[in-house]
Amino acid sequence: MAHKVQGVVAESRGAPVKLTTINVPDPGPGEALVRVQACGVCHTDLHYREGAINDDFPFLLGHEAAGVVESVGPDVDNVAPGDFVVLAWRAPCGTCRSCVRGRPWYCFDSHNATQPMTTADGKPLSPALGIGAFTELTLVAAGQAVKVPAEASPAAAGLIGCGIMAGLGAAVNTGGVSRGDSVAVFGCGGVGDAAIAGSKLAGAHTIIAIDIDDRKLEWAPRVRRHPHHQRPQH
Numbered sequence: 464m465a466h467k468v469q470g471v472v473a474e475s476r477g478a479p480v481k482l483t484t485i486n487v488p489d490p491g492p493g494e495a496l497v498r499v500q501a502c503g504v505c506h507t508d509l510h511y512r513e514g515a516i517n518d519d520f521p522f523l524l525g526h527e528a529a530g531v532v533e534s535v536g537p538d539v540d541n542v543a544p545g546d547f548v549v550l551a552w553r554a555p556c557g558t559c560r561s562c563v564r565g566r567p568w569y570c571f572d573s574h575n576a577t578q579p580m581t582t583a584d585g586k587p588l589s590p591a592l593g594i595g596a597f598t599e600l601t602l603v604a605a606g607q608a609v610k611v612p613a614e615a616s617p618a619a620a621g622l623i624g625c626g627i628m629a630g631l632g633a634a635v636n637t638g639g640v641s642r643g644d645s646v647a648v649f650g651c652g653g654v655g656d657a658a659i660a661g662s663k664l665a666g667a668h669t670i671i672a673i674d675i676d677d678r679k680l681e682w683a684p685r686v687r688r689h690p691h692h693q694r695p696q697h
């Protein structure tokens with residue numbers, strides 16, 4: 464059975480996005496259906512709408528989200544209905560060359576839902592970054608749903624799915640920041656602040672925040688002092 468819900472769809476290059484009815488199937492093997500509670504607006508969604516990622520219109524936008532698992536398909540054991548989850552755009556396979564080398568962030572065979580979500584007239588939607596979360600319900604590979612403590616606020620937890628992961632991963636994984644390092648972070652929005660928090664967690668000694676926006680420079684030292692209690696930026 465498909466669920467008819469409202470979703471934000473980019474139908475063609477550069478055209479205004481539309482809030483429209485979409486069909487979301489019940490989960491099949493290895494899939495999870497998630498009721499979205501919050502989804503951040505990320506610049507990458509704009510890139511999709513502009514046709515700057517690829518031409519696979521129509522896109523279901525949104526990819527920085529948290530929600531509650533509604534139902535799961537057969538063979539799913541990492542999450543169960545009622546679990547509060549953050550959605551991830553990578554569900555590493557665990558068996559490819561990169562995963563085996565301990566670098567799941569370069570996985571060659573990251574999983575997504577197998578069944579397509581569709582427009583009202585049955586056209587398959589391309590979900591942004593394999594998620595598509597500007598909708599009431601979304602279908603993902605179960606491995607993309609990561610269980611987190613239920614007391615976290617959905618609006619804050621959802622940011623882990625893109626901005627925090629991107630910035631923290633840049634510092635800890637790509638940049639290899641370690642104890643005693645000096646780090647400069649250029650651009651102190653959501654991603655940059657997460658790079659500052661990641662550098663701090665990795666034990667950097669000096670962290671230099673660089674931005675042309677005074678308001679963002681005011682946020683940056685707060686990230687450094689309270690890396691475990693950072694509030695979402697508005």
Ligand SMILES: [Zn+2]
Binds near residue numbers: 505
């Ligand atoms: Zn994003």
Ligand SMILES: [Zn+2]
Binds near residue numbers: 558559561
């Ligand atoms: Zn892999």
